[in-house]
Amino acid sequence: MLWSDFERLGRFxxxxxxxxxxxxxxxxxxxxxxxxxxxLNVWVSGDNAVVTTELPGVDPNTxxxxxxxxxxxxxGAREPEVLKEGESYHRRERWSGQFTxxxxxxxxxxxxxxxxxxxxxxxxxxxxxxxxxxxxxxAVKSA
Amino acid sequence: xxxxxxxxxxxxxxxxxxGELTRASRVYAPSVDIIERKDDIIVTADMPGVDEKSVDIMxxxxxxxxxxxxxxxxxxxxxxxxxxxxxxxxxxAFTLTDEVDREKIQASVKNGVLRVVLPKAExxxxxxxxxxxxx
Numbered sequence: 005m006l007w008s009d010f011e012r013l014g015r016f017x018x019x020x021x022x023x024x025x026x027x028x029x030x031x032x033x034x035x036x037x038x039x040x041x042x043x044l045n046v047w048v049s050g051d052n053a054v055v056t057t058e059l060p061g062v063d064p065n066t067x068x069x070x071x072x073x074x075x076x077x078x079x080g081a082r083e084p085e086v087l088k089e090g091e092s093y094h095r096r097e098r099w100s101g102q103f104t105x106x107x108x109x110x111x112x113x114x115x116x117x118x119x120x121x122x123x124x125x126x127x128x129x130x131x132x133x134x135x136x137x138x139x140x141x142x143a144v145k146s147a
Numbered sequence: 148x149x150x151x152x153x154x155x156x157x158x159x160x161x162x163x164x165x166g167e168l169t170r171a172s173r174v175y176a177p178s179v180d181i182i183e184r185k186d187d188i189i190v191t192a193d194m195p196g197v198d199e200k201s202v203d204i205m206x207x208x209x210x211x212x213x214x215x216x217x218x219x220x221x222x223x224x225x226x227x228x229x230x231x232x233x234x235x236x237x238x239x240a241f242t243l244t245d246e247v248d249r250e251k252i253q254a255s256v257k258n259g260v261l262r263v264v265l266p267k268a269e270x271x272x273x274x275x276x277x278x279x280x281x282x
Contacts, residue, residue, distance in 0.1 A: 039155045043232035047225035054222040058195035058232065060259035085182065085191070094181035098193055110228065125195035125259015128220070 041103055042078070051138060053109050053131040060125035061098075067122070069129060071115045076131065077106045112137040155231075160238045173235030177215070177261075188247065188265040194237045195259035202261055204254050211252075212240040213261060 047054040059067065061082055068079040084100035087093070112134040119130045160174040177192040190213075194202065197215035205212045215237040243249075248268040255262050 039231050041155045043155050044229060045227065045232060045234075046229040047222045048228040049222075049225040052225070053228070054225055056220070058193075058259070060193040060195040062258065064258075085180065087182065088184075091182055091184045094183055094188070096180050097178040098180045098191065099178070107229070122258070124198050125193075126220075 040105060041099070042105055044078075044105065044107055046107065046109070048110055051133045053111075053113070053133070055107070055127075055129040055131065057105070057127050058125060059122075059127050062125075064122035064127075067120075067127060069118070069120055071113050071118055071131065074109045074112050075106060076109060076113070076129070077104065078127070078129075079104045157232060157235075172217075173233055174238050175233070175235050176239050177213075177237040179239060186267055188267070190241070190261075190263040190265065192237070192239065192261045192263075193259065194256070194261050196234065197237065197256060197259055197261065199256040202254070202256055204252075204263065206243075206249060206252065209242050209244075210240050211243050211263075211265075212238065213263065214238045215261065 042057045042059060044055055044057045047056075055076060057078065059080060059082075062080050066080055068077075070077045070079075079102070081102040082100050109131065113131045114134040117132045121128045121130075157175040158178075160176040177194050179193075180189075180191045182189045182191075190211075192213060192215075194213075194215040194217075196217035196219075201216040201218075203212075203214040203216070205214070217234060217236055219234040243265065246267050247265045251266045253264045
Protein backbone atom coordinates (compact mmCIF):
# COMPACT_ATOMS: atom_id res chain seq x y z
CA MET A 5 0.00 0.00 0.00
CA LEU A 6 1.11 3.52 -0.61
CA TRP A 7 1.94 5.81 2.31
CA SER A 8 -0.84 8.08 1.12
CA ASP A 9 -3.28 5.23 1.62
CA PHE A 10 -2.33 4.96 5.28
CA GLU A 11 -2.92 8.65 5.71
CA ARG A 12 -6.36 8.43 4.23
CA LEU A 13 -7.28 5.55 6.52
CA GLY A 14 -6.08 7.48 9.54
CA ARG A 15 -8.37 10.37 8.72
CA PHE A 16 -11.29 8.03 8.25
CA UNK A 17 -10.99 6.62 11.75
CA UNK A 18 -11.11 10.04 13.34
CA UNK A 19 -14.77 10.87 12.67
CA UNK A 20 -15.65 7.44 14.07
CA UNK A 21 -13.91 8.29 17.32
CA UNK A 22 -15.87 11.54 17.49
CA UNK A 23 -19.07 9.61 16.93
CA UNK A 24 -18.21 7.19 19.72
CA UNK A 25 -17.51 10.04 22.09
CA UNK A 26 -20.79 11.75 21.23
CA UNK A 27 -22.67 8.52 21.65
CA UNK A 28 -21.16 7.94 25.05
CA UNK A 29 -21.99 11.46 26.20
CA UNK A 30 -25.55 11.37 24.89
CA UNK A 31 -26.41 7.91 26.20
CA UNK A 32 -25.14 8.95 29.61
CA UNK A 33 -27.44 11.93 29.58
CA UNK A 34 -30.53 10.40 27.98
CA UNK A 35 -32.80 11.09 30.95
CA UNK A 36 -30.95 14.16 32.18
CA UNK A 37 -33.04 16.99 31.16
CA UNK A 38 -35.60 17.88 33.77
CA UNK A 39 -34.43 16.43 37.06
CA UNK A 40 -34.34 18.87 39.91
CA UNK A 41 -31.43 18.94 42.30
CA UNK A 42 -30.79 16.82 44.37
CA UNK A 43 -31.35 13.54 42.52
CA LEU A 44 -33.24 10.89 44.49
CA ASN A 45 -33.59 7.15 44.22
CA VAL A 46 -36.72 5.61 45.67
CA TRP A 47 -37.13 1.95 46.53
CA VAL A 48 -40.57 0.62 47.39
CA SER A 49 -41.97 -2.56 48.89
CA GLY A 50 -45.51 -3.42 49.91
CA ASP A 51 -45.27 -1.62 53.22
CA ASN A 52 -42.13 0.51 53.15
CA ALA A 53 -40.27 3.07 51.06
CA VAL A 54 -36.59 3.94 51.12
CA VAL A 55 -35.36 7.22 49.67
CA THR A 56 -31.67 7.86 49.07
CA THR A 57 -29.96 11.02 47.88
CA GLU A 58 -26.36 12.10 47.62
CA LEU A 59 -25.55 15.16 49.73
CA PRO A 60 -21.77 15.15 50.16
CA GLY A 61 -20.33 17.67 52.57
CA VAL A 62 -23.70 18.75 53.91
CA ASP A 63 -23.95 18.99 57.70
CA PRO A 64 -26.62 16.39 58.62
CA ASN A 65 -27.90 18.64 61.42
CA THR A 66 -28.96 21.18 58.84
CA UNK A 67 -30.95 18.76 56.69
CA UNK A 68 -34.68 19.30 57.10
CA UNK A 69 -36.90 16.30 56.35
CA UNK A 70 -40.65 16.69 56.49
CA UNK A 71 -43.37 14.21 55.59
CA UNK A 72 -47.01 15.08 55.04
CA UNK A 73 -49.31 12.33 53.84
CA UNK A 74 -47.61 10.94 50.73
CA UNK A 75 -45.29 13.86 50.27
CA UNK A 76 -41.66 13.95 51.34
CA UNK A 77 -39.71 17.22 51.35
CA UNK A 78 -35.95 17.44 51.86
CA UNK A 79 -34.34 20.81 52.48
CA GLY A 80 -30.76 21.77 53.19
CA ALA A 81 -27.80 23.85 52.17
CA ARG A 82 -24.08 23.70 51.62
CA GLU A 83 -21.87 26.71 52.14
CA PRO A 84 -19.23 27.49 49.54
CA GLU A 85 -15.59 27.74 50.56
CA VAL A 86 -14.71 31.30 51.53
CA LEU A 87 -11.51 32.38 49.87
CA LYS A 88 -9.04 34.62 51.64
CA GLU A 89 -6.91 37.35 50.15
CA GLY A 90 -4.57 35.94 47.53
CA GLU A 91 -6.44 32.68 47.06
CA SER A 92 -8.08 31.84 43.76
CA TYR A 93 -10.10 29.11 42.10
CA HIS A 94 -8.43 27.14 39.32
CA ARG A 95 -11.64 25.17 38.90
CA ARG A 96 -15.06 25.44 40.45
CA GLU A 97 -17.49 22.63 39.65
CA ARG A 98 -19.06 21.72 42.99
CA TRP A 99 -22.50 23.06 43.85
CA SER A 100 -23.30 25.29 46.80
CA GLY A 101 -26.37 27.00 48.14
CA GLN A 102 -29.79 25.87 49.30
CA PHE A 103 -31.89 23.09 47.89
CA THR A 104 -35.45 21.87 48.31
CA UNK A 105 -36.84 18.68 46.83
CA UNK A 106 -40.32 17.30 47.18
CA UNK A 107 -41.36 13.87 46.05
CA UNK A 108 -44.67 12.05 45.98
CA UNK A 109 -44.58 8.49 47.31
CA UNK A 110 -47.01 5.78 46.22
CA UNK A 111 -48.69 5.54 49.62
CA UNK A 112 -49.37 7.49 52.83
CA UNK A 113 -46.53 7.39 55.32
CA UNK A 114 -46.61 6.73 59.05
CA UNK A 115 -44.81 9.92 60.03
CA UNK A 116 -44.06 8.68 63.56
CA UNK A 117 -41.90 5.86 62.23
CA UNK A 118 -39.76 7.71 59.69
CA UNK A 119 -36.02 7.24 60.18
CA UNK A 120 -33.11 8.93 58.46
CA UNK A 121 -29.41 8.10 58.38
CA UNK A 122 -26.55 10.07 56.87
CA UNK A 123 -23.69 7.78 55.87
CA UNK A 124 -20.60 8.89 53.91
CA UNK A 125 -22.47 11.81 52.42
CA UNK A 126 -25.51 9.79 51.38
CA UNK A 127 -28.88 10.42 53.05
CA UNK A 128 -31.02 7.29 53.57
CA UNK A 129 -34.64 7.81 54.65
CA UNK A 130 -36.83 4.91 55.71
CA UNK A 131 -40.57 5.59 55.38
CA UNK A 132 -42.99 2.91 56.56
CA UNK A 133 -46.46 2.84 55.09
CA UNK A 134 -49.28 4.10 57.30
CA UNK A 135 -51.34 1.28 58.81
CA UNK A 136 -54.61 2.79 57.65
CA UNK A 137 -53.24 2.85 54.12
CA UNK A 138 -52.32 -0.81 53.98
CA UNK A 139 -54.63 -2.95 51.89
CA UNK A 140 -56.93 -5.04 54.00
CA UNK A 141 -57.69 -8.59 53.06
CA UNK A 142 -61.39 -9.08 52.51
CA ALA A 143 -62.64 -12.60 53.06
CA VAL A 144 -65.01 -13.87 50.43
CA LYS A 145 -67.78 -15.90 51.93
CA SER A 146 -69.39 -18.47 49.77
CA ALA A 147 -73.15 -18.55 49.92
CA UNK B 148 -22.07 30.21 38.34
CA UNK B 149 -22.40 27.48 40.96
CA UNK B 150 -25.37 29.19 42.59
CA UNK B 151 -27.38 29.47 39.41
CA UNK B 152 -27.66 25.85 38.36
CA UNK B 153 -26.72 22.77 40.28
CA UNK B 154 -25.37 20.02 38.10
CA UNK B 155 -27.71 17.09 38.62
CA UNK B 156 -26.50 14.44 36.24
CA UNK B 157 -23.34 12.60 37.18
CA UNK B 158 -20.70 12.71 34.49
CA UNK B 159 -19.34 9.42 33.29
CA UNK B 160 -15.58 9.27 33.67
CA UNK B 161 -13.50 9.28 30.52
CA UNK B 162 -12.74 5.76 29.47
CA UNK B 163 -9.44 4.87 31.11
CA UNK B 164 -6.71 4.47 28.56
CA UNK B 165 -5.02 1.76 30.52
CA GLY B 166 -7.91 -0.64 30.20
CA GLU B 167 -11.21 -1.41 31.85
CA LEU B 168 -11.66 -2.30 35.47
CA THR B 169 -12.15 -5.92 36.39
CA ARG B 170 -15.19 -4.94 38.44
CA ALA B 171 -18.11 -4.24 36.11
CA SER B 172 -18.98 -1.00 37.83
CA ARG B 173 -19.95 2.37 36.44
CA VAL B 174 -17.31 5.01 36.92
CA TYR B 175 -18.16 8.67 37.30
CA ALA B 176 -15.98 11.74 37.24
CA PRO B 177 -16.52 13.60 40.55
CA SER B 178 -17.11 17.35 40.56
CA VAL B 179 -14.02 19.08 41.73
CA ASP B 180 -13.00 22.47 43.15
CA ILE B 181 -9.36 23.44 42.87
CA ILE B 182 -8.17 26.37 44.97
CA GLU B 183 -4.70 27.78 44.85
CA ARG B 184 -3.58 29.24 48.17
CA LYS B 185 -0.35 30.90 49.16
CA ASP B 186 1.48 27.72 50.18
CA ASP B 187 -0.59 24.93 48.71
CA ILE B 188 -3.23 23.81 46.27
CA ILE B 189 -6.42 22.22 47.56
CA VAL B 190 -8.39 19.75 45.46
CA THR B 191 -11.88 19.05 46.81
CA ALA B 192 -13.94 16.29 45.19
CA ASP B 193 -17.56 15.27 45.83
CA MET B 194 -17.56 11.50 46.28
CA PRO B 195 -20.71 10.52 48.18
CA GLY B 196 -20.57 6.92 49.37
CA VAL B 197 -16.80 6.98 49.81
CA ASP B 198 -14.85 7.04 53.07
CA GLU B 199 -11.14 7.12 53.88
CA LYS B 200 -10.89 3.33 53.53
CA SER B 201 -12.43 3.16 50.08
CA VAL B 202 -10.51 6.02 48.49
CA ASP B 203 -7.31 5.47 46.55
CA ILE B 204 -4.89 8.24 45.68
CA MET B 205 -2.04 7.44 43.36
CA UNK B 206 0.77 9.58 42.08
CA UNK B 207 2.52 8.14 39.06
CA UNK B 208 5.09 10.32 37.36
CA UNK B 209 3.21 13.60 37.07
CA UNK B 210 -0.31 12.27 37.21
CA UNK B 211 -2.40 12.34 40.36
CA UNK B 212 -5.32 9.93 40.18
CA UNK B 213 -8.11 9.87 42.75
CA UNK B 214 -10.32 6.82 42.86
CA UNK B 215 -13.26 6.20 45.18
CA UNK B 216 -14.95 2.82 45.51
CA UNK B 217 -18.66 2.83 46.30
CA UNK B 218 -20.64 -0.07 47.68
CA UNK B 219 -24.22 0.28 46.48
CA UNK B 220 -26.63 -0.17 49.37
CA UNK B 221 -29.73 -1.77 47.90
CA UNK B 222 -32.62 -2.32 50.28
CA UNK B 223 -33.70 -5.94 50.32
CA UNK B 224 -37.17 -6.93 49.13
CA UNK B 225 -37.73 -3.48 47.63
CA UNK B 226 -38.18 -2.56 43.99
CA UNK B 227 -36.69 0.51 42.37
CA UNK B 228 -39.56 2.97 41.99
CA UNK B 229 -37.74 6.16 40.97
CA UNK B 230 -34.15 6.34 39.79
CA UNK B 231 -32.72 9.80 39.27
CA UNK B 232 -29.08 8.98 39.76
CA UNK B 233 -26.74 6.09 39.16
CA UNK B 234 -24.39 4.62 41.73
CA UNK B 235 -20.81 3.79 40.92
CA UNK B 236 -17.17 4.45 41.61
CA UNK B 237 -15.46 7.80 41.11
CA UNK B 238 -12.29 8.51 39.20
CA UNK B 239 -10.46 11.57 38.05
CA ALA B 240 -6.85 12.26 37.10
CA PHE B 241 -4.84 15.47 37.15
CA THR B 242 -1.43 16.33 35.81
CA LEU B 243 0.63 18.09 38.45
CA THR B 244 3.24 20.67 37.74
CA ASP B 245 6.66 20.70 39.37
CA GLU B 246 5.24 23.13 41.90
CA VAL B 247 3.95 20.35 44.12
CA ASP B 248 5.99 18.80 46.94
CA ARG B 249 5.06 15.16 46.34
CA GLU B 250 6.28 13.90 49.71
CA LYS B 251 3.90 16.11 51.65
CA ILE B 252 0.62 15.46 49.89
CA GLN B 253 -2.18 14.89 52.40
CA ALA B 254 -5.74 13.72 51.97
CA SER B 255 -8.84 13.36 54.12
CA VAL B 256 -12.45 12.31 53.58
CA LYS B 257 -15.44 13.69 55.44
CA ASN B 258 -19.12 13.07 54.65
CA GLY B 259 -18.27 11.85 51.17
CA VAL B 260 -16.01 14.80 50.30
CA LEU B 261 -12.36 14.12 49.50
CA ARG B 262 -9.90 16.89 50.28
CA VAL B 263 -6.37 16.63 48.90
CA VAL B 264 -3.79 19.17 50.02
CA LEU B 265 -0.88 19.61 47.64
CA PRO B 266 1.81 21.72 49.30
CA LYS B 267 3.88 23.86 47.00
CA ALA B 268 7.52 22.88 46.80
CA GLU B 269 9.88 24.99 48.95
CA UNK B 270 11.94 26.19 46.04
CA UNK B 271 8.90 27.69 44.33
CA UNK B 272 7.59 29.34 47.47
CA UNK B 273 10.66 31.33 48.38
CA UNK B 274 11.68 32.45 44.94
CA UNK B 275 10.41 35.95 44.46
CA UNK B 276 12.63 38.09 42.34
CA UNK B 277 11.90 41.78 42.45
CA UNK B 278 12.16 43.48 39.15
CA UNK B 279 13.55 46.95 39.04
CA UNK B 280 12.58 49.36 36.36
CA UNK B 281 15.46 50.39 34.17
CA UNK B 282 15.65 54.19 34.08
